Amino acid sequence: MSLMSFAPALPEIFMLAMVSLILVITAAVDDNRRSIVYVLSLLTLAGAAFLTLLDLSAVPVLALGGLFVDDLLGDVLKLFLYLTTAVVLVYSRDYLKLRGLYKGEFFVLALFALLGMMVMVSASHFLTLYLGLELLSLSLYAMVALQRDSAVATEAAMKYFVLGALASGMLLYGMSMVYGVTGSLALADIAQNLADGTDLRIPLVFGIVFIVAGLAFKLGAVPFHMWVPDVYHGAPTAMTLFIGSAPKIAAFAFVLRILGQGLESQVAEWRDMLVILAVLSMAVGNFAAIAQSNLKRMFAYSTISHMGFMLLGILAGTQNGYGSAMFYVLVYALMSLGGFGMILLLSRAGFEADQLDDFRGLNRRSPWLAFVMLLLMFSMAGIPPTVGFYAKLSVLQSVIEIGYVWLAVAAVVFSLVGAFYYLRIVKLMYFDEPHDTTSVVSSPDARLLMSANGLAVLALGILPQPLMAVCVHAVGTSL
Amino acid sequence: MSDHILSLVVWVPIVAGVLVLATGSDRNAPLARWLALAGSLLGLIVALPLATGFDTSTSAMQFVEKAPWIPTFNVFYHLGVDGISMPLVLLNSFTTVLVVIAGWQVIQDRVAQYMAAFLIMSGLINGAFTALDGILFYVFFEGMLIPLYLIVGVWGGPNRVYAAFKFFLYTLAGSLLMLVSFVYLYYQSGGSFDIQTWHKTTLGMTAQTLMFLAFLLAFGVKVPMWPVHTWLPDAHVEAPTGGSVVLAAITLKVGAYGFLRFILPIVPDASHELAWLVIALSLIAVAYIGLVALVQADMKKLIAYSSIAHMGFVTLGFFLFNPLGWEGGLVQMISHGFVSAALFLCIGVMYDRLHSRQIKDYGGLVNRMPVFAAFFMLFAMANAGLPATSGFVGEFMVIMAAVEVNFWYAFVAATTLIFGAAYTLWMYKRVVFGTVTNPHVEHLSDINARETLLMAVLAACVLGMGLYPKPFTDVMHVSVVDLLAHVGQSKLP
Numbered sequence: 001m002s003l004m005s006f007a008p009a010l011p012e013i014f015m016l017a018m019v020s021l022i023l024v025i026t027a028a029v030d031d032n033r034r035s036i037v038y039v040l041s042l043l044t045l046a047g048a049a050f051l052t053l054l055d056l057s058a059v060p061v062l063a064l065g066g067l068f069v070d071d072l073l074g075d076v077l078k079l080f081l082y083l084t085t086a087v088v089l090v091y092s093r094d095y096l097k098l099r100g101l102y103k104g105e106f107f108v109l110a111l112f113a114l115l116g117m118m119v120m121v122s123a124s125h126f127l128t129l130y131l132g133l134e135l136l137s138l139s140l141y142a143m144v145a146l147q148r149d150s151a152v153a154t155e156a157a158m159k160y161f162v163l164g165a166l167a168s169g170m171l172l173y174g175m176s177m178v179y180g181v182t183g184s185l186a187l188a189d190i191a192q193n194l195a196d197g198t199d200l201r202i203p204l205v206f207g208i209v210f211i212v213a214g215l216a217f218k219l220g221a222v223p224f225h226m227w228v229p230d231v232y233h234g235a236p237t238a239m240t241l242f243i244g245s246a247p248k249i250a251a252f253a254f255v256l257r258i259l260g261q262g263l264e265s266q267v268a269e270w271r272d273m274l275v276i277l278a279v280l281s282m283a284v285g286n287f288a289a290i291a292q293s294n295l296k297r298m299f300a301y302s303t304i305s306h307m308g309f310m311l312l313g314i315l316a317g318t319q320n321g322y323g324s325a326m327f328y329v330l331v332y333a334l335m336s337l338g339g340f341g342m343i344l345l346l347s348r349a350g351f352e353a354d355q356l357d358d359f360r361g362l363n364r365r366s367p368w369l370a371f372v373m374l375l376l377m378f379s380m381a382g383i384p385p386t387v388g389f390y391a392k393l394s395v396l397q398s399v400i401e402i403g404y405v406w407l408a409v410a411a412v413v414f415s416l417v418g419a420f421y422y423l424r425i426v427k428l429m430y431f432d433e434p435h436d437t438t439s440v441v442s443s444p445d446a447r448l449l450m451s452a453n454g455l456a457v458l459a460l461g462i463l464p465q466p467l468m469a470v471c472v473h474a475v476g477t478s479l
Numbered sequence: 480m481s482d483h484i485l486s487l488v489v490w491v492p493i494v495a496g497v498l499v500l501a502t503g504s505d506r507n508a509p510l511a512r513w514l515a516l517a518g519s520l521l522g523l524i525v526a527l528p529l530a531t532g533f534d535t536s537t538s539a540m541q542f543v544e545k546a547p548w549i550p551t552f553n554v555f556y557h558l559g560v561d562g563i564s565m566p567l568v569l570l571n572s573f574t575t576v577l578v579v580i581a582g583w584q585v586i587q588d589r590v591a592q593y594m595a596a597f598l599i600m601s602g603l604i605n606g607a608f609t610a611l612d613g614i615l616f617y618v619f620f621e622g623m624l625i626p627l628y629l630i631v632g633v634w635g636g637p638n639r640v641y642a643a644f645k646f647f648l649y650t651l652a653g654s655l656l657m658l659v660s661f662v663y664l665y666y667q668s669g670g671s672f673d674i675q676t677w678h679k680t681t682l683g684m685t686a687q688t689l690m691f692l693a694f695l696l697a698f699g700v701k702v703p704m705w706p707v708h709t710w711l712p713d714a715h716v717e718a719p720t721g722g723s724v725v726l727a728a729i730t731l732k733v734g735a736y737g738f739l740r741f742i743l744p745i746v747p748d749a750s751h752e753l754a755w756l757v758i759a760l761s762l763i764a765v766a767y768i769g770l771v772a773l774v775q776a777d778m779k780k781l782i783a784y785s786s787i788a789h790m791g792f793v794t795l796g797f798f799l800f801n802p803l804g805w806e807g808g809l810v811q812m813i814s815h816g817f818v819s820a821a822l823f824l825c826i827g828v829m830y831d832r833l834h835s836r837q838i839k840d841y842g843g844l845v846n847r848m849p850v851f852a853a854f855f856m857l858f859a860m861a862n863a864g865l866p867a868t869s870g871f872v873g874e875f876m877v878i879m880a881a882v883e884v885n886f887w888y889a890f891v892a893a894t895t896l897i898f899g900a901a902y903t904l905w906m907y908k909r910v911v912f913g914t915v916t917n918p919h920v921e922h923l924s925d926i927n928a929r930e931t932l933l934m935a936v937l938a939a940c941v942l943g944m945g946l947y948p949k950p951f952t953d954v955m956h957v958s959v960v961d962l963l964a965h966v967g968q969s970k971l972p
Contacts, residue, residue, distance in 0.1 A: 367503070367592075378625060383651075384618035390549075393614070393658070397552070400662045408662065412655035419651055423628070423644060431632040431640055468551045 008063040008070035011051045011078065012118050018044040019111045026104025034102055041089060041107045045082045045114075052078050060478055062124060066186045069124035073478035076470060077121045077253050077326075084246040084333050085114050090449050091341040092238030094442065098349045101146055101236060109146070110242060113139035117250035123257060126175045126185040130168075133218070136250060137164050140243055144235040156234025163227040167217030174210025177203050178263075187262040195265045205269055212273045215255050219248075219307045222280035229288075232300035237347065237354060240296055241340035244303060245333045252329040255314060260322055260479060267317035274315035275407060281308025282414035289421050296354045298421060299339055302380060305418055306332050309395055312411060316398040322479065323472040324394035330467065331379075331391040331460070338376040338453040345369065345442045345450055359425060361434025369440060369447075370429045372454030379457045381422040382415050387460035390468070484532075485542050485558040487525040488568060489606045492518060492575065496598030499591050508590040512583060515594035519576040522601060526572040529565050535953050538562065538961035540611060540675070548615070552665075554672050557612040562958030563739050563809065564608045566951060567732055570816045571608065574728045575601040577933055578721040581824055584929070585720065585831055586634065593634060597721060600626040607733050613661045613672040617654070620733065624650055627722070627730065635717035642710075642717035649700050649710040657697035657741075660690045664745070678744040678965065681972045687749035694742045695757070701734025704757075704794060705764045708787045715783035716836070720827030723779065727786050727819035732812050735793045739805075739962065743797065747966045754798045761798070762891045764791030769898030773905070778826045778836045781906055782819065785862060788895060789815045795892060796877040799884050800966065805959045806952050807876025813951060814861075814869035814944055821858040821937040825851070828930055829910075832923050838906055843915035847923040852911045854926075854934040859907045861941045863900040869944035 006013060022044070026037055052075050060071035088110070096102040116135030123129040141164065145157035179185055181200045182193040198204060213224065220228040232240050259270055285305030292298035310332065313325025346353035346362075346369075353359075363370040379388035392415060396408045442450075460467055495518025502511045534541060540559030548556040560568060578597050586593045603626070606619035624647055632643035665672055668680040682690070700707045711731075715723050743750050765788050772784035789811065796808030828851060829844070830836055845852040861868035864875075874895065881889035915921055926934065944951065 363589075374625075383621055383625060385622045389618070389621070393662070394552070396659065397662050397665070400659070401666060405659065405663060408659045409656065412659055416648065416652050416655055420644070420648060423647060426628070427632060427640055427643070430629055431643070465549045465551065468549065472551055 005063060008055070008057075008061050009068055009122070010055065011048045012115060012122070014051055015044065015048050015111065015115045015118060018047070019108060019115060022104070022111065023108050026108060029104075031102075034104070037104050037107050038089065038093065041111060042086055044111065045086045049079060049082045052082075058477060062188070066188070067125045067128045068122055070122060071478040073253070073256075073326075073474045074122040076474040077249055078118055080249055080330055080333065081114060081117050081121070081246050084249065084337060085110060085242075087337050087341070087449060087453070088238070088242045088245060091337070091344050091446055092241060094446065095236075095238050095344045095347055099147070099236065101238070103146075105146060106143070106238075109139045109143045113143070113242070114246065117246060120250045121253035121257075124187050124261075126179070126187070126262075129254060129257060130172065130175070132250075133171075133254065134168065136247060137168065140239075140247065143239045143242065144231060146239065147236050150236070152234040153236060156231045159227055159234075160231045163217065167214050167224070170210050170217065171214030174207045174212075174214060177207030177210065181207065187257060190262045191264050194263065204266070208263060208266060208269050209273070211258060211263075212270055212277075215251075215258065216277050219251050219255065219311070220304055221277040221307050221311060222284040222304060225281065225284070225304045228304055229297050229300040232303070233294060233297045237296065237340060237343050237352065241337065241344065244299065244336045244340055248303075248307070248336070249329055249333055252310065252325060256322055256325070259314065260317070264317075271315050271317060274311050275404075278308045278311040278315060279407070279410055281305060281311065282411060286414045286418040286421075289418070292421075293356055294354055295343060295356055295359070295425075296340075298356070299336070302418065302421070303336070305414065306380075309392065309411065309415075312399050312407065313395040316402050318398060318401065319472075319475055319479065320401060321395075321398035323468075323475040324391075324398045326471040326475060327394050327468055328391040330471070331387050334453065334456060334460075335376055335380050335388060338372070338450065338457065339380070341446075341450055341453065342369065342373050342376070345446055346440060348441070356425070356428060357435065359428045360432045362429040364434050365437065366440045369450070372450055373429060374426055375454045375457050377422040377425050379461070381419040383419070385461045386457050387464060387467075388457070389461065390464040394468070483544060484525065484528050485544055485560065485609050488522070488529070488572065489558070489602050489609065491525050491602070492522040492572075492598045492605070493602035495519070495521065496595040496602065499598060500595040502591045505588065505590055508587070511591040511594055512579075515579045515598060516576075518598050519572075519579045519601070522598070523572045523576055526569055526605075529560060530569060533562075533565055533954060535562065536957060538958040541565075543611075548612075552614065552672065553670055554614045555612045556615060557673065558606075558609045558615075559611045560609055562955040563962070564736065566809070566813055566954060567608045567736060568605050570732070570813055571601060571604050571729050574724065574816065574820055577820060577824070577936070578724050580929060580933055581724065581827060582719070582721045585827070589633065593630070593719075593721075596626040596630050597725065600630075600725065604729055604733060608736060611674050613664070613674055613677070616674070617658060617661060621651070621654055623730065623733075627726070630722040630725075631714055631718045634719040634722070637717075638713070639717040642713040645710045646714040649707065653697035653700035653707075656693040660693045663690070674740065680745070681970050682746065683972060684748060684752075687746040687970070688753070691742060691746045691749035691753055694737065694746070698734040698737035698742065699760075701737065702731055702790050702794060703734065703787060704760050704791070705768060705787070706760075708764070708768070711787060712780045712783040715786075715823075716777060716779045720823060720830070723823040723827075724820045727782070727823060728816040731786065731790055732816065735790065735797075735808070735812055738794065738797050743966045744962060746970075748969055748971055750798070750966065751800070754800070757794055757798045758888060761791040761795035762888065764788055765795065765895045766891050766898070769895055769902065772902040773898065775902075776838055778829075778838055778906060778910070779823070781838075781902060782822045782826065782862075785899065785902065786815065786819050788899065789819075792874055792877050792892065792895070795888070796873075796880060799877075799880045799888075800963065801880050801883060802956075802959055802963055803876050803883070804880030805963060806955055807873050807880055809873075809955050809959070810869075810876060810944075810948060810951055811873025814873050814941075817937055817940045817944065818858060818861045818868075818870055821854075821934070821941065822862060824930075824933055824937070825855045825858060828926055833917075833919055838909050840917055841910040841920060842913045842917065843920060844911045844923070846915055847920060848925045850931065851926045851934075854938060855907065855911060857938055857941065859903045861945070863903045864896055867942070867945045869941045869948070871945060872948045
């Protein structure tokens with residue numbers, strides 16, 4: 001194997017090298033010079049983005065003996081992963097500093113998780129998919145537990161770990177059955193084998209059931225969602241921000257690679273499962289979110305419902321559907337960054353700003369941040385002219401295309417339920433008077449980024465075409 | 480410039496609103512007010528060429544603009560007006576100016592946000608009236624909920640939160656089902672969101688019936704029709720004066736406009752089939768809601784119920800399927816825009832002085848506010864449908880049209896002339912005449928120059944339209960006749 005055959009994986013290799021370097025540097029610098037690690041992490045992300053852009057692939061290139069594929073879908077998703085991670089780092093810096101969590105471990109774990117996600121989005125083989133997933137998961141478990149003296153965080157990490165391990169087990173079990181039926185772990189071979197037809201229907205269907213259950217665990221779709229509220233609530237907000245954004249993009253890619261590429265011909269088998277998961281997620285997520293008084297928990301349930309919506313796009317099983325699901329997940333990541341980022345921005349030393357009441361009267365304290373939050377909330381509710389509307393529109397369109405009009409009707413009914421709790425945040429910010437009138441102090445870079453984040457929701461809402469075209473094109477050239 | 484009149488009509492108020500918002504805190508309130516006034520006047524001025532350059536001899540869309548917007552979904556930035564939408568655009572741009580002036584002194588808190596919300600909403604409403612692409616329409620249609628939600632919730636009365644939520648969720652519920660219909664139409668029409676293409680798309684009866692019901696819910700909530708009207712009295716009572724004016728004069732018309740632009744031409748067979756349903760609901764609105772209005776103790780609530788009854792006339796007229804009924808309905812829409820705006824402004828004038836909307840707190844107003852009482856009299860008469868006011872023209876045309884179709888429709892509809900007169904004039908009597916019972920009324924001052932200006936302009940509109948409605952019907956006539964011919968043709972495959 002020549003050195004050149006590693007070229008498609010250059011961003012991953014660069015990332016691995018840099019993380020290792022940062023790990024060494026972290027051990028060497030003391031707490032006062034921690035900013036070196038911060039800057040270096042951002043530079044690493046920029047470097048990886050540069051390498052990815054340098055080698056945008058118009059046609060999929062299989063590499064490393066079929067374990068790894070370099071295609072446009074992977075490249076685009078990776079670029080968004082870098083961006084999301086960078087935003088997470090900027091938003092959480094002050095928060096971490098004030099809580100004594102501004103340590104090298106955070107950066108190393110975040111970048112390792114990112115590396116895992118990069119492997120996931122570019123995997124073309126069950127083995128690499130699983131390796132990437134585990135690298136991501138193990139990093140996230142450790143991140144949640146990073147605040148060692150917090151009982152809730154430790155409990156959240158424990159739950160996350162146990163349930164995550166269970167899900168991985170299910171996934172592996174399902175993969176092994178599919179291997180038994182097709183005799184291969186490579187997605188392309190599996191797709192080929194299944195397209196030719198197989199007599200082993202029962203083991204195959206069992207395998208698909210286990211795989212879908214495992215995927216549903218990772219996505220946090222009902223009824224495999226139990227870990228989501230506890231982990232989102234228990235983890236320090238900076239970790240929640242990370243868990244709630246980038247890994248969703250990777251999970252989308254993961255689902256798409258397995259179901260859309262490997263098990264493409266079995267769409268009739270997995271579609272009905274996803275329909276049930278999607279409807280339950282939208283129902284439970286939206287109704288349970290209404291009852292929450294903690295914002296992080298509310299967003300956790302809202303995530304569940306958003307994942308249900310995203311599944312609508314995937315279950316269509318068409319290029320259009322995959323494109324719309326991709327658009328949905330990218331838009332969701334953008335909104336989720338803004339939502340959790342706002343909690344970080346409003347928190348101070350010893351004050352978490354994660355109760356709904358903490359947003360009371362925000363329009364009096366900071367009209368601009370209140371306006372940004374308003375945009376984010378209306379976008380999550382799917383009200384035009386924000387981008388959340390087009391995300392919902394595009395997935396609705398893909399389910400109506402396959403003739404599931406009733407599913408679209410169910411989806412809009414649940415999104416009406418969802419609108420209620422997003423409106424409640426707007427109500428708290430605009431209609432109510434503040435309890436606490438301290439002005440909001442936050443670092444200028446985080447504030448600037450937050451403004452950009454909110455305006456992006458609006459700008460993409462007025463001109464959604466570029467992002468939509470990227471998604472459709474990426475899916476079209478890669479599948 | 481002349482090619483982009485409609486874009487200007489939509490975007491000038493929105494840009495002005497953003498500029499007003501940028502003036503920031505209440506320290507700059509005077510600047511925000513003047514900027515808002517300039518923006519709303521500019522918005523009206525750019526809309527005037529629509530009236531002067533309008534060709535009344537064609538039903539085709541005029542001032543059309545079309546550019547690709549979201550090619551992935553085949554969505555276009557497609558604007559245009561015909562005889563049905565053009566008067567509504569003007570009405571909206573005109574009302575915005577009134578609203579800005581009406582809120583001049585009353586609003587002292589978060590002035591910039593208040594003015595900006597109205598300007599942005601005005602632009603969005605113009606967008607809804609002029610959009611010829613389904614998704615573009617939907618974006619404007621839903622987008623206008625955001626500023627209105629804030630207007631009711633931030634500057635409203637004591638129960639504003641309840642009213643704002645109810646209003647928002649009711650409207651959203653209807654429009655989401657409409658969105659599903661839009662996407663369904665997209666596939667039925669071979670991948671187009673163009674409204675005029677949808678007018679030609681053939682559809683089976685089941686699909687038409689389901690879509691009819693979805694559209695009816697979407698626009699029926701907005702109109703509002705009995706029994707989904709309950710959000711309106713709540714929203715009106717809690718909204719600030721400007722909010723009530725815009726709600727009554729404009730946003731209700733968006734619902735009625737939806738009937739002509741979407742329901743009737745897109746699902747004509749279902750519309751004929753289910754006309755009895757709409758006619759029944761409309762007659763209930765006219766007769767029953769008229770009785771409900773009679774017993775209201777709160778003036779705003781009374782006018783809110785009266786709005787529902789008057790809008791019942793509009794929907795009734797549309798489902799009689801004859802030109803007189805349609806034109807009557809359209810005239811009634813415009814007239815109700817003037818009259819309800821004027822009445823809410825009158826109530827606003829009283830509320831600003833006494834901070835009460837209860838009828839029992841007033842009495843003998845004419846002794847202290849003679850000029851105001853005279854204006855109020857005129858608008859009350861117009862609301863009751865007195866000949867020579869605009870309120871008479873539309874109602875008379877619809878009743879005439881109803882007689883042609885079925886005597887009993889006309890009979891029930893005509894009860895409004897009794898109920899309308901009863902509830903309006905009885906309220907007027909209790910508020911304005913009699914002896915002064917409330918000591919506070921003793922100290923009231925008559926309307927100032929700003930308020931007189933508002934009243935005089937609206938009085939001119941009400942009388943002008945009542946005495947000489949021909950310019951309005953001329954503008955509509957060709958569009959109405961052609962659309963009616965289109966609706967007469969079956970679209971069954």
